[in-house]
Amino acid sequence: MKKIEVEQKVLAKNDDWARANRERLRAGGIFSFNMISSPGSGKTSLLERTLAALRGELPLAVIEGDIQTDNDAARLRGFGFPVVQINTGGLCHLDASMISRTLDGLDLDALRLLIVENVGNLVCPSSYDLGEDEKVVLISTTEGDDKPLKYPAIFRRATVMIVNKTDLVPYTDFSLERVRANALGINPDLTVFELSCRTGQGLDAWLDWIRSRVAPPPAR
């Protein structure tokens, strides 16, 4: 069918761009991850917490993907790191060519970490490699612990799952054990963090994971 052929060509082209991005970032010693979740799971809130904690410690930049508006980028600009907004113009995901163009405008020599916040969508972004080192999938405790079963592709491709809004567990039927079992059943290698951006509980383990992934600065 014609639509599928075109999609396969689009994905193959995307993979070429992703490969180039990956080589470029690795050559620069920059660790990168791509945050994927439904709208409202807390990607931007987690980034606010993360940037506040890493201020003065780690030179990083953020690429914000949104269908429309630069509200999220505006929320993050106060932390003093470069934040670049990509508006996809209705498209349901970021792609690697958008990231490539954005990298052209960043001072990569000054960076050790690149964080990409994808469009809020648990489906489409899973197919588009951006050239990142790792995909981080977020789920919040108000979404139901069955979500890894219903949207398995992203849980299969991610290396990290963050369960956000643990402060709301007492008010829901959500089970941390069940979501963990459901996700690990799909991908046993997932690293899992449980945290609350609201209370700050569990954030340290997430921040330590980032620190452990970022390469030491090159010796001069």
Added chain:
Amino acid sequence: MKKIEVEQKVLAKNDDWARANRERLRAGGIFSFNMISSPGSGKTSLLERTLAALRGELPLAVIEGDIQTDNDAARLRGFGFPVVQINTGGLCHLDASMISRTLDGLDLDALRLLIVENVGNLVCPSSYDLGEDEKVVLISTTEGDDKPLKYPAIFRRATVMIVNKTDLVPYTDFSLERVRANALGINPDLTVFELSCRTGQGLDAWLDWIRSRVAPPPAR
């Protein structure tokens, strides 16, 4: 660009199917709506409440769209209404041809209401008319009251917005006034329902809306 041309052809073809579905449903005196939200906003929970309330009152059928699994359909089968599962096989939305094939298998003469639960995705389903009478967008209070601004397309195309999980408002920064203002700013004609599937609060107004939309049975 080739991809856009193919997409336009796909959407035009979809509109043809949607038109045929609409004519078929209206000729049969069947009111229909299409429920769209992010994963975990509570579409299936609201349907559980809705089917429980309308049992013995209104002959209806449900079409369940999912990327994978028939978990949601299984949740709804206990109410004694026909529930048909469509697995999209990875596709991020239902389309009108899938609905057409499903209508072929339903006893339309026996129905007065058709409810479609779309794939959990606030972006892609907004572009695909299924032939339904109305689009109902759900948002839950844990997702943030900025979501209409960030994902405006579906709020523009919907006629009804349901704000679910009002029981969780005290534990969040969510403002019912703000989400209403944000949504009505995009689409002043939206009918808004605030409810909690957990406590049952606000459900009656939603059920009355459904009842008001369903045509009286044809005189014999």
